[in-house]
Amino acid sequence: MTGPVSSDPQVSVSGAPTPGEARLIDGKGFANRLTQEIAEDVRAFYARHQVTPGLAVVLVGNDPASEVYVRNKALQTHRAGMRSFMHMLPETTSQEELLALIGRLNADPEIHGILVQLPLPGDLDPVAVTNAIDPRKDVDGLGVVNAGRLALGLPGIVPCTPLGCLLLLKSYVGDLRGLNAMVVGASNLVGRPMAQLLLREGCTVTVAHIDTRNPQALARQADILVVATGCSGLVTGEWIKPGATVIDVGISRVRLDNGKTRLVGDVVFDEARHIAGQITPVPGGVGPMTIACLLRNTMQAARELVEGVRGDV
Incomplete structure (x- = not known):
């Protein structure tokens, strides 16, 4: 798997000195390397079994994004x-029609991973749809079986975005044992599985949510701060412990005074980069890792279905 990078906080991803500023965590570069390694695994897997991993993606509706x-x-x-x-x-598309398609994909030996793009329109039930996917093909890791295995510390398929965050942390920070970590956001998609992954790595974990009192004070104690709320600019510099590693999962498009738009995260980057030790940019940080980890999960699912080998993080 992709190896660690330099841990020197004064060295950027490109190797150039950046005194007084956080080192950028290059999620795009890491994802490219991870995808190349997966492509090598795919070739080796085909050589052993004459099987090419197949990923089925289901989109209901015509949301442009x-x-x-x-x-x-x-x-x-x-x-x-x-x-x-x-x-x-x-x-x-009705609930019955969507569930019937998932049933066919579950039974199709050419399909090793199934992903239903969320959110679903209308009255479609995302919980019922997600849990209709064969847990071995649940490459989003959102079904109750894989979520339960993660909560119990058992091998299973891990949601793609938290997995991408963890891989970046293990590469850029190294051993996470004993570190204080805070996850801002408690969604089933990112916040909760992220907290479980950090617990498995030996971190002391705090989860902040809408009812948390004084989250800024809690965040200032965190060596690792993962922010996943969808609220642009929520986390300012005063939230961040000097030298902390900041993983910004959020991505929003905001309109500027000149009428143009740009992508921003949940963290005020221009403030955080002068306080944090290392930080993910938006874009180019967590986003590319999500798709790379989807491919990683598909490869893992193919191994389990064909070889009977259950992988783990």
Whole structure:
């Protein structure tokens, strides 16, 4: 797996000195290397079994942002040498029709991973849909079986974004045992599984949510701060412990005074970079890791289905 990078806080990803500023965590570069390693695994897997891992992505409705995201997943799947199966369904698709499709994909031996793009439109039940996916093919790791295995510390498929965050942390920080970590946000998609992963690594973990009192004071004690709220600019410099590692999961498009737009995270980057030891940029930080880890999970699922080998983080 992709090896660690320099831990010198005064050295940027490119190797250039950056005195007084946090080192940027290069998620895009890490994801590219991880995808290349997965492509090598795919070739070796095919040589052993004459089987190419297949990923099925299901999109219901015509949300433009979701369409772009799904097509990017397909491109990255092909880049890794895997097979991509796209299912673009109309917004009028019923729950029964969607569940019937998932049933067919569960039974299809050419499909090793299934992902249903969320959110779902209308009255479709995301919990029922997610849990209809065969847990061995649940490459989003959001079904109750994989979520339960994670909570119990057992091997299983881990949600892609938290997994990407953990891989970056282990590469840039190293041994996480004994560190104080705080996760801001308690969603099932990122916050809760992120906390479970950090616990497994030996961190002392605090989770902040909408009812948390004085989260800034708690955050200032954290050696690792993972922010995943979807609230742009929520975390300012005063939240951050000097030298901490900051993982910004959030991504929002904001309009500037000149009428243009730009992507920003949940962390006020221009403040945080003068206090943190290292930080993920937005874009180019966590985002690329999510798709790379989707491919990693698909490869893991193929191994379990074909070889009977259950992988882990």
